[in-house]
Amino acid sequence: MAAENSKQFWKRSAKLPGSIQPVYGAQHPPLDPRLTKNFIKERSKVNAVPLKNKKASSFHEFARNTSDAWDIGDDEEEDFSSPSFQTLNSKVALATAAQVLENHSKLRVKPERSQSTTSDLPASYKVIKSSSDAQLSRNSSDTCLRNALHKQQSLPLRPIIPLVARISDQNASGAPPMTVREKTRLEKFRQLLSSHNTDLDELRKCSWPGVPREVRPVTWRLLSGYLPANTERRKLTLQRKREEYFGFIEQYYDSRNEEHHQDTYRQIHIDIPRTNPLIPLFQQPLVQEIFERILFIWAIRHPASGEDLWTFFTFCFTEEDVENFDVTNLSQDMLRSIEADSFWCMSKLLDGIQDNYTFAQPGIQKKVKALEELVSRIDEQVHNHFRRYEVEYLQFAFRWMNNLLMRELPLRCTIRLWDTYQSEPEGFSHFHLYVCAAFLIKWRKEILDEEDFQGLLMLLQNLPTIHWGNEEIGLLLAEAYRLKYMFADAPNHYRR
Numbered sequence: 001m002a003a004e005n006s007k008q009f010w011k012r013s014a015k016l017p018g019s020i021q022p023v024y025g026a027q028h029p030p031l032d033p034r035l036t037k038n039f040i041k042e043r044s045k046v047n048a049v050p051l052k053n054k055k056a057s058s059f060h061e062f063a064r065n066t067s068d069a070w071d072i073g074d075d076e077e078e079d080f081s082s083p084s085f086q087t088l089n090s091k092v093a094l095a096t097a098a099q100v101l102e103n104h105s106k107l108r109v110k111p112e113r114s115q116s117t118t119s120d121l122p123a124s125y126k127v128i129k130s131s132s133d134a135q136l137s138r139n140s141s142d143t144c145l146r147n148a149l150h151k152q153q154s155l156p157l158r159p160i161i162p163l164v165a166r167i168s169d170q171n172a173s174g175a176p177p178m179t180v181r182e183k184t185r186l187e188k189f190r191q192l193l194s195s196h197n198t199d200l201d202e203l204r205k206c207s208w209p210g211v212p213r214e215v216r217p218v219t220w221r222l223l224s225g226y227l228p229a230n231t232e233r234r235k236l237t238l239q240r241k242r243e244e245y246f247g248f249i250e251q252y253y254d255s256r257n258e259e260h261h262q263d264t265y266r267q268i269h270i271d272i273p274r275t276n277p278l279i280p281l282f283q284q285p286l287v288q289e290i291f292e293r294i295l296f297i298w299a300i301r302h303p304a305s306g307e308d309l310w311t312f313f314t315f316c317f318t319e320e321d322v323e324n325f326d327v328t329n330l331s332q333d334m335l336r337s338i339e340a341d342s343f344w345c346m347s348k349l350l351d352g353i354q355d356n357y358t359f360a361q362p363g364i365q366k367k368v369k370a371l372e373e374l375v376s377r378i379d380e381q382v383h384n385h386f387r388r389y390e391v392e393y394l395q396f397a398f399r400w401m402n403n404l405l406m407r408e409l410p411l412r413c414t415i416r417l418w419d420t421y422q423s424e425p426e427g428f429s430h431f432h433l434y435v436c437a438a439f440l441i442k443w444r445k446e447i448l449d450e451e452d453f454q455g456l457l458m459l460l461q462n463l464p465t466i467h468w469g470n471e472e473i474g475l476l477l478a479e480a481y482r483l484k485y486m487f488a489d490a491p492n493h494y495r496r
Contacts, residue, residue: 182212189215198222198229204423210470211419223422224345238341245340248297256296268295279411286327290339297343302350353429356401364401367433368394371401374437374487382440382447389453396460400436404428408439409465409473416473431484438479 178186189212192203203222211219221227226241227234256265272291276282282291327335355363372393376383386393399407404421406414417435421427440447443463450456465472 186212186214189219193218193222194231196231198231200229208420208423209474210416216415216419220418220422221341221345224348226341226345226348238337241344242337242340245297245343246336248301249293252297252300253293255300261296261300264299265292265296268292268299276411280324281327281411284327286335290335294339294343294346298347302347349428352426361402363429364398365394367401368397370433371397371436371440374433374483375440377487378437378483379441379444382444385448386456389451389456391453391456391460395457397436397440399461400439401432404432405435405439408463410468413465413468413470413473416470417477420477430488431480434480434484434487435476437483438476441479442476 185206189203189206192198192206193215200222203219207219207223218227222229226237228237255261269292272288272295273283275291281287330338350357353363355361356367357363372383375393404414405417409417421431424431443459446459447456450459
């Protein structure tokens with residue numbers, strides 16, 4: 001009976017398993033709109049069977065329609081070589097190939113114009129002819145068809161995170177020269193940091209709108225409480241804490257293969273390569289080895305804590321472009337210092353949000369509930385929209401609280417966000433709530449445009465932030481501060 005129901009579901013469903021769906025967000029750039037448009041258009045023509053049921057609009061309808069979609073035995077009984085699949089593939093292929101050929105023919109119609117236009121551009125801006133164009137001019141239409149299909153099936157490709165040229169992003173290589181204001185700010189930071197006793201209140205005030213990359217390592221060490229404000233004590237403190245960390249390595253790390261630690265180490269070893277897979281920094285073997293040691297020592301001394309935050313914190317103690325930095329350029333002593341300092345700074349940070357990572361994660365549960373209450377006061381229409389389609393805040397905001405928005409934002413934006421978090425009293429525990437509320441309301445229009453449970457969840461879990469930079473984060477933080485000013489000291493407005 002289940003098999004018959006599943007067959008009926010796939011026959012009347014408008015979406016086929018394995019079909020290309022547009023996925024957006026910090027980790028996945030938008031798909032080629034031409035390919036997506038053609039694919040959707042052709043697919044709508046193929047599905048001539050009218051839908052008997054309307055699109056699932058709530059969680060219960062969605063679950064009811066898909067509960068038997070992947071029953072055991074479907075793969076054996078379903079005929080994927082049926083005419084509908086063949087028609088779909090051929091139509092998509094022909095439409096895509098036709099579009100490619102049409103675009104190519106347009107380029108060949110006016111070669112002189114294109115050459116003259118290209119010659120007027122600076123050398124750094126000239127468009128290099130792609131290998132796909134050259135192959136189209138040589139090969140037959142059959143080859144074009146195969147290339148088009150291969151391109152379509154391989155999406156989304158692993159992207160190189162783009163730089164936002166319209167902002168002065170000090171976290172990215174190739175940033176424009178520093179302005180007079182930025183030079184003045186940098187000089188003020190250097191004066192504060194070089195004083196005999198650094199004024200931490202003044203340092204927090206200066207750091208709130210962002211810390212210059214050149215002074216971020218020492219600024220973060222001070223703001224996290226790892227380094228003392230007195231300059232004379234800093235060298236001895238660093239030496240003592242670094243020796244203490246590598247003492248932990250000698251004491252605990254060799255036990256990773258012992259029976260009572262094997263499960264912990266195996267899980268860390270599996271998880272690290274999957275962490276931030278689109279950022280080149282985190283895929284370097286040397287970096288992953290450092291993460292393994294840090295996480296294993298932390299897990300031994302603090303069971304039941306998360307991993308994602310460590311991967312971010314580690315290489316913010318360099319003055320380089322973090323996203324694409326090659327750690328092999330660093331000396332062994334520098335790598336050891338970074339590893340030890342990362343461990344201690346993150347230990348300080350996690351002390352303030354420890355209940356987020358204990359059994360059942362009660363801290364996160366409370367924060368998600370607080371976010372729901374806050375949004376119901378800030379924007380009742382968005383809140384009611386979630387209720388109408390049975391979207392629970394826990395289904396999308398748990399990750400926001402658990403990873404401090406690391407999965408929702410590019411790395412450069414997370415670094416900028418943490419500049420402010422370390423400047424705010426209880427920034428990671430309290431102010432983060434208002435940042436999440438501002439972040440949610442930022443997508444108000446897109447949320448209200450989605451009118452079904454599945455669409456809302458897809459949007460909220462893949463928000464299009466890949467092009468964000470300092471400007472967008474600055475606006476987000478300003479809105480979060482406004483919300484905090486309005487609600488933090490007004491509990492009657494915050495609670496029902």
